[in-house]
Amino acid sequence: MAIFRLYSKRLHDAAKSGVADVYRYDKIPEPVRVQVKQIALDGLGRVGSRGDGFNHGKNENDVWVELERIYLRERGLESISKGDFAGSRLLAFMRDCSVVEWLDLLELICFGIKVMGDSSRLSDRHNWQINGAPDEAIDEINYRLREGGVGYQIEDGRVIRVDSEYVHAEVIKPALALLSEDGFEGPREEFLAAHGHYRAGEHRQAVAMAANALESTFKAIFDKKGWEHKKGARISDLVKVAKANKLWPDYMDGSFDQLVATLQSGLPKVRDNDASHGQGATPKVVPGYVAAYALHLAASKIVFIAEAAK
Structure with missing residues (x-):
């Protein structure tokens, strides 16, 4: 999805012109959490919902399922949130989780976006309504992090701190x-x-x-x-x-x-x-x-x- 610079953003950028980089590391702003959720849905596809007409009888997006499985195993957790589908549970958890937890999931989401971009996944991309190329999605994630003053970027699939x-x-x-x-x-x-x-x-x-x-x-x-x-x-x-x-x-x-x-x-x-x-x-x-x-x-x-x- 193309980035559209609203008037309010242009005004904000003009006010910041000439100001040195200032990043924060102890908070993920609410707008950034929402924007990353939207990018994740574009890059990983619908989480799956019964009778929505988009999943062609398939009730679960297997990449979202795998990401949840990895996160739960690595964190030693039984569950993280309520919801019918893995993707909905992950995205619900990301609304209010800690910075470290959010960054862990951000890495997993970027990994999943890359997986969905593989040529063997063309039918999945169609079925789950995936828009755009994987690199474009990750570039936008980095743009939203910079725009929100968050001092992290995704490089080579990893979260890197930016000073x-x-x-x-x-x-x-x-x-x-x-x-x-x-x-x-x-x-x-x-x-x-x-x-x-x-x-x-x-x-x-x-x-x-x-x-x-x-x-x-x-x-x-x-x-x-x-x-x-x-x-x-x-x-x-x-x-x-x-x-x-x-x-x-x-x-x-x-x-x-x-x-x-x-x-x-x-x-x-x-x-x-x-x-x-x-x-x-x-x-x-x-x-x-x-x-x-x-x-x-x-x-x-x-x-x-x-x-x-x-």
């Missing part, structure tokens, strides 16, 4: 796109895991996984190019291998020294000091802004070396 729209668009998304290529499955999983920890407030784990993703990206590039490296090589050793094999052009060596220094004393140092080693008797606290820095730094370096490798 800056500019950094997200210019750094995080390109990193995920590059890591979606063949041969980068390991670093991609680590990078997504880092964001998962960050969203959950597990900042020490987020820093550690971000550093792991960067190291794994170096190793994936070396494997693709047949460059030898030690299995347990640290970041400083990996940088030396990259320079020895001229991963970046010679004319960048001078300016690249600063980047090497950042790699050696920036993210790895954050990881070594605050995340990887034993925390001792007193638990170490890694602030959220340090975790955000680690994620953004890792992403920018991943983009740089992956592009250089091409």
